[in-house]
Amino acid sequence: MTAPPDLDWTDAELIAASVRDGDRFTAVYDRYFPDVHRYVAGRLGPQAAEDVVAETFLAAFRRRAAFDPSRGTVRPWLFGIATNLINQHRRTETRRYRALARVGVDRDPGGHDERVAASVSAERLQPSLASALAGLSRKDRDVVLLKALAQLSHEEIADVLGIPYGTVGSRLNRARKKLRAALPTGTEGM
Amino acid sequence: MIATMLDEPPTQESEDAVRHRVLNGMRAPQRPERRAWRRPALWSGLGLTATAAAVTGAVVLSSGTTPRAPDPGAAGPQPMTAKTVLLTAATKAEGAPAGHGRYWSSVIREGGYVVSDSGQHYTVREIGSWDAGPGKDAWVAERVVSSRYTGPAPAGGPSPSGGPVNSPNRGPVTRPGPGKWTKSKVKGGEAFRLADWEGTDPPDVRRLPADPQALRRFLNRTLPDHADPAEWLMSNAQKVGAAPVKPRVLAAMYRLLAAAPGLRGVGAVTDPLGRRGEGVARRVRADGTVLDERLVIDPATGRLLAQESVLVTPGKAWAGRKPGTVVSYDALVSCGWTDKVPAYPVEKAG
Numbered sequence: 001m002t003a004p005p006d007l008d009w010t011d012a013e014l015i016a017a018s019v020r021d022g023d024r025f026t027a028v029y030d031r032y033f034p035d036v037h038r039y040v041a042g043r044l045g046p047q048a049a050e051d052v053v054a055e056t057f058l059a060a061f062r063r064r065a066a067f068d069p070s071r072g073t074v075r076p077w078l079f080g081i082a083t084n085l086i087n088q089h090r091r092t093e094t095r096r097y098r099a100l101a102r103v104g105v106d107r108d109p110g111g112h113d114e115r116v117a118a119s120v121s122a123e124r125l126q127p128s129l130a131s132a133l134a135g136l137s138r139k140d141r142d143v144v145l146l147k148a149l150a151q152l153s154h155e156e157i158a159d160v161l162g163i164p165y166g167t168v169g170s171r172l173n174r175a176r177k178k179l180r181a182a183l184p185t186g187t188e189g190m
Numbered sequence: 191m192i193a194t195m196l197d198e199p200p201t202q203e204s205e206d207a208v209r210h211r212v213l214n215g216m217r218a219p220q221r222p223e224r225r226a227w228r229r230p231a232l233w234s235g236l237g238l239t240a241t242a243a244a245v246t247g248a249v250v251l252s253s254g255t256t257p258r259a260p261d262p263g264a265a266g267p268q269p270m271t272a273k274t275v276l277l278t279a280a281t282k283a284e285g286a287p288a289g290h291g292r293y294w295s296s297v298i299r300e301g302g303y304v305v306s307d308s309g310q311h312y313t314v315r316e317i318g319s320w321d322a323g324p325g326k327d328a329w330v331a332e333r334v335v336s337s338r339y340t341g342p343a344p345a346g347g348p349s350p351s352g353g354p355v356n357s358p359n360r361g362p363v364t365r366p367g368p369g370k371w372t373k374s375k376v377k378g379g380e381a382f383r384l385a386d387w388e389g390t391d392p393p394d395v396r397r398l399p400a401d402p403q404a405l406r407r408f409l410n411r412t413l414p415d416h417a418d419p420a421e422w423l424m425s426n427a428q429k430v431g432a433a434p435v436k437p438r439v440l441a442a443m444y445r446l447l448a449a450a451p452g453l454r455g456v457g458a459v460t461d462p463l464g465r466r467g468e469g470v471a472r473r474v475r476a477d478g479t480v481l482d483e484r485l486v487i488d489p490a491t492g493r494l495l496a497q498e499s500v501l502v503t504p505g506k507a508w509a510g511r512k513p514g515t516v517v518s519y520d521a522l523v524s525c526g527w528t529d530k531v532p533a534y535p536v537e538k539a540g
Contacts (some may be wrong), residue, residue, distance in 0.1 A: 008403060022216050029212055030277055030448075033205070042196035050204055054211040061216050100195065126195055133192070148192040 011074035015067045025064060029057050032078055035150065039079065042149040043086050045096045052089065056082040076159040079150050083142055083160060090138065100130035132182030140175040143168060202278065202489065209274060269457030272470045275487060276448035279468075282492030284441040291527030293320040293328075294381050294434040299335065301462060302499075302518025313337040316523065318371075320531040321434075324379030324394075329531050331373035372537040384429055395430070400438035402445040409446075420450030424472050424483050428520045431494030434527075444492070461486040461496035462521045471500075479505030481517070496521035 009017070011028065018024035036056055041049035059081050060067075067077060086093065133141065139161075146157045154168045161168075200208070270278075301314035314335040321328040382394055393412065399405045409419040423430075423446060430443050447453060447470070456469035467486040474481050480503035486496040498519040504511050511517070 008406075025216060026213065026273075027449075029209070030273075033209070034281070037200050037205075037208075038197070041198035041200065042193070046198045046200070046204060049198065049200075050208055050211075054208045054215065057212045058215040061212075125191070129191065129195060144192070145196075149196060 012067075012069035015064050015069075015074060018061075019065050022061070025057075025061050028060075028074065032075070033057075035075075036078055036082055039145070039150040040082055040086060043096070043145055044089055044092050048089055048092050052082065052085045055085055059085070072159045073156075076152065076156040079146060079152060079156075080160040080162075083146070087138060087142075094134045097130045097134035101127045101134065128182045129179065132179045135182075136175055136178060140171050140178070143171040144175045144179070147172060202282075205278065205281070206270070206274065269455040270468060272453035272455045273448045275455050275468045275470050275489070276444045276453075278489060279487045279492040279494075280441040280444035280448070282490070283437055283444060284492075286437040286440075286491065286493075288437060289527040292529045293322050293527070293531060294525075295320045295528045295531075296381065296432040296525035297523040298428075298432060299463065299521045299523050300519065301335075301516075301521075303340065310340045310342065311337050312340050316371075318373075318532070319381050320528070321381035322378050323382060326378040328376050328378040328380065329373050330376050331371050331532065331534050333371040334369040336368065371532070371534040373532070373534040374537045382434060384426060384433065395433040395435045395439070398430075398435055398439045398442075400436055400442050402442045402449075405439070405442045406446055420447065420452065421472075421474075423447055423450070424453075424485070427485055427494060428497035428522065432522050432525050440492070440494075456482075456484065459484070459486055462498070462516065462519045463496070463523065465495050467495045473502065476505075479503060479507050494522065 009027070011031070014024055014028050018028065033053070037049060037053050040052045040056070044052060056078060060078055063081075067074070133144075136144065142161060143157055146152045146160060152160065154165060154172075157168045158165045163171075295318065297316060297318040299314060299316045301312065304311050304313045314337070316333050316335055318331040319328070320330075382396060384393060384395055399408050406419060409422065413419065413422055423443060427443065427447070431440060453470055453472050456471045459467060459469035461467055465486075465488065468489050469484050469486055471482040471484040474483055479501075482500040482502055484498045484500050485494060486498065487493070488495050496519055498516050501508055501511055501513050501515045501517050503513065508515075508517060
């Protein structure tokens with residue numbers, strides 16, 4: 001038996017249908033794998049990401065009957081599970097940022113004209129940005145990366161972390177200040 | 191900048207392995223979380239092995255490397271499901287560069303049994319098109335690659351598969367080698383429209399929606415009532431694949447097909463040009479003849495390599511042909527944007 005097309009179903013409908021017919025959950029997986037992977041692999045690196053991404057979806061699958069659409073959408077729910085699992089791998093995460101911080105330390109930008117300078121500037125900033133990320137508190141890092149990697153809204157981040165809406169903004173501001181402080185003056189954007 | 195620095199796009203192997211693990215985990219009996227957490231290392235290996243086997247066609251997993259208690263769903267090299275092949279292709283196709291140039295060019299090799307007054311031939315031709323768009327110039331070129339007399343025309347009438355168009359061959363001629371290319375100037379814009387649009391106005395392919403749901407709504411709205419979008423997509427996939435559509439439209443087509451019922455993965459296959467790909471098939475029946483309409487997709491690029499009709503049960507129309515025969519095919523030799531039209535001799539009009 002092949003499942004009927006799932007494209008028109010909302011996330012919540014799919015989850016509800018998957019309680020009776022587990023295969024329906026495949027559509028949820030297919031919808032969110034790229035986003036969840038980008039988030040997890042960004043924080044933990046590609047290897048650990050395989051385990052954590054798979055476990056995120058399996059944990060969601062096991063808890064699907066308890067999913068309550070009135071309390072939020074599927075997206076923050078999945079990112080919440082992923083964030084909890086990532087936090088069990090905090091050492092992997094900081095190791096990753098330290099490794100990224102080492103890359104390019106010995107690199108000499110070399111070129112003289114402005115075009116070359118512009119193209120290497122991102123690489124030159126990487127070490128300071130990566131070590132600044134490693135230095136953030138877990139709470140601040142969750143907020144920054146749910147924003148930068150998962151591209152969640154303030155509201156969704158509040159949902160994921162179970163914190164008030166206003167707290168998302170203040171944590172984000174604090175974290176941005178720390179990250180900017182680590183970058184050379186005059187650098188715009190993160 | 192953070193997102194760019196941390197970007198780690200999944201490799202094909204890793205994407206397949208994770209999907210495999212999640213699907214198997216979903217189908218496995220519920221177990222305490224602790225144990226489930228410890229299993230992935232084992233599944234990971236199996237997922238990779240199964241995928242590698244599906245891609246290379248190799249039979250692997252000797253008893254020495256088989257884990258002691260393999261998960262029933264994961265053991266053995268099974269072909270990737272149609273859904274996996276198509277969703278993977280969608281992801282790959284989406285990332286393809288759009289390209290640029292004056293002409294959209296495509297070269298397609300089509301082969302198959304052609305029935306004419308003088309008998310049946312297996313004819314292989316190549317058809318190229320260089321099209322600058324509606325109101326601009328365009329060229330088509332053609333050559334016969336080979337043509338082989340295969341016997342008198344069958345009593346059952348013309349081929350049921352709607353194979354290649356009528357051949358100009360007269361008499362039982364077997365052509366030994368490829369003929370020469372000739373080109374002729376035509377009205378621009380044909381390459382930008384999907385011909386044979388089930389009797390309705392062919393739409394401009396540049397207007398096809400890039401979102402799967404919107405594409406489905408578009409097809410439902412545009413196709414006649416009796417047409418099944420999945421069937422239409424299967425039989426027009428090659429046309430869409432060779433048309434100047436945005437990479438995201440091709441991806442949307444794959445996603446729609448992935449959600450369509452009745453498709454199955456057939457594993458690693460070789461297309462008529464000898465290229466390795468993953469096969470996805472849909473079985474069709476007509477008057478005692480059973481055919482597999484098969485798509486061959488390059489897993490590395492998401493490119494649609496070929497579309498084939500493979501005989502399953504000959505029936506009256508293909509009496510005497512062996513099951514497994516490719517009765518007709520369209521294989522994409524090349525396509526993309528270019529500024530140049532090849533300098534083939536121009537065919538005189540009339």
